[in-house]
Amino acid sequence: MTTRIALIQHFVFDDKNDNLERVIGKVRQVVKESKPRIVALPECFNTPYDTKYFAGYSEPVPDGPTCGRLSALAKELNIYLVAGSIPEKDGNKVYNCSTIWSPAGKLIGKHRKIHLYDTAIEGDIVFTESNGFAPGSDFTIVDIDGHKVGIGICNDMRFDEFCRVYRNEGCEMLIWPFALVASQGQSHFETLLRCRALDLQLYVCGISAARDENSPCVQWGHSMVVNPWGKIVKEAGIGDEVVVTDIDWKVVQDCRRQVHLFEQRRTDLYACERKKH
């Protein structure tokens, strides 16, 4: 009833190939040492999180060289690999794209970040992610050993309606690669992850890159796994770290059996619904 997961909080610098090689080395190392079934990487794990890099670092999915390496790695190690995100080239567009690989090396899901981080907070941060990426338009739910897992990228988490759809469609876990700017992390990262876990009664895993004070976007770190009771099961600091823990699916069932949030929704009064196309 448990599935071991490893979150790789690694440093991202401006050498795309070096980022990829180092992260592959870490995945191999954690699999050797801890035998996780799922390994998850941060948002933009092979590129600095800055709009000026995205197009130049982009590749086709799944036919580019990075995807080739990820597919082979998942197969070699017999793991589910939730490969954070990379810039995806598709015609004239570039997407912030997460690829999810099965232990057979098959692409079982692909999430293009939907809610781009376009914000201008006075005295803090100005960032216009849509200058570098086009937005996706699909929900992404993958099956991991019989459990439905919802995938989102960073800012997607801020949209309660988006997350609610995943619960309504039966997810037991959300896996959420992040590249959250450190100045924003304090005020809402833990709160958001814990509240989504409480509202939706599922596990939430957030994976950040390590904090590099010289990066164009200084990352928050604090990769964490939160259980369906809103409790942080395990949390990284800000550095080069790997978080390993066991997801106990029984906790999801226990929580939902004891607290009937889902059944007590008043769908006669309101409902958050996925729009059909």
Next chain:
Amino acid sequence: MTTRIALIQHFVFDDKNDNLERVIGKVRQVVKESKPRIVALPECFNTPYDTKYFAGYSEPVPDGPTCGRLSALAKELNIYLVAGSIPEKDGNKVYNCSTIWSPAGKLIGKHRKIHLYDTAIEGDIVFTESNGFAPGSDFTIVDIDGHKVGIGICNDMRFDEFCRVYRNEGCEMLIWPFALVASQGQSHFETLLRCRALDLQLYVCGISAARDENSPCVQWGHSMVVNPWGKIVKEAGIGDEVVVTDIDWKVVQDCRRQVHLFEQRRTDLYACERKKH
């Protein structure tokens, strides 16, 4: 651009009239000392939070004697009075009912708690609120000096879709009387209030009774005001306390102008909608 609010965190014992008289005394005192424009009371401020009391303590709304006192109090003091909740008798039914009074003493809103607290957490708490109360079926939005304020009671807060409707309909603040059991408070009270404030970019005020270790339901306390950035502006401890602070409506506008969460929702992909009857 500011409105002063006072949250009355008072002790609730089993003498209905004494509870009412003490709370009235406190409202008078805080108005004299701090001149708030809004005063808010806890859930079940005149009855212990236990199903065996509710029917016996119930009265008609707005024609019962407690409502008569509340109306006169609001008028006497020229305040908006968000009167936590009392058991409301309506025919054969009893509701957990919040009444909201204008400075003219007029009933401007009445919220019957919609999501009753029916839960059975092993090793912690068993509570079946629906043994004492019938559920309400309406959203409650009141106008306070030109600002829309959404009202909910305790467990209503746990339902993200319910809260989302208030934001979608233009609320700038949520006022939320609580009677949260202390053993549950640690794990989610602050997280929920802060996350609703972040998601919906509005003020959230939670009002608890004071903690009485001899009560049938030991309360959490920690009444608080959270701003639209998810920051706790002011927080009580667990005792007999009054929280007074100024709501700065410009913070709501500033937050929404700088971070476009509402406009960035992908209503082509999902939407949380109020059902029309």
